[in-house]
Amino acid sequence: MSQEKLLSPKELGALVGLSTAQIRALMNDGRLEFVEITPKTRLLTMTGWERFQKRATKLRWDERERDGSVPSVN
Numbered sequence: 885m886s887q888e889k890l891l892s893p894k895e896l897g898a899l900v901g902l903s904t905a906q907i908r909a910l911m912n913d914g915r916l917e918f919v920e921i922t923p924k925t926r927l928l929t930m931t932g933w934e935r936f937q938k939r940a941t942k943l944r945w946d947e948r949e950r951d952g953s954v955p956s957v958n
Contacts, residue, residue: 890919890927900933910936 891899893907907928910916917932 888929888931890929892927896928896930896933899930915940 893911894904896902897904897907907916911918911926911928916928916936918926918928920926
């Protein structure tokens with residue numbers, strides 16, 4: 885069984901181009917999942933980041949219609 889690498893907020897932020905404060909804010913408001921090792925030590929995974937990205941990515945209405953994810957009304 886392969887385990888995914890756990891990353892600090894600073895490490896994840898550096899990988900994805902966000903500040904440590906932005907990563908922590910996403911964690912604090914429940915939008916970015918983390919593993920709580922101790923109350924002060926919370927670590928993240930790239931899989932968690934990818935799930936966050938998928939949930940947070942929004943398409944404009946015309947783009948959703950064009951890609952077929954929303955049926956067009958004629």
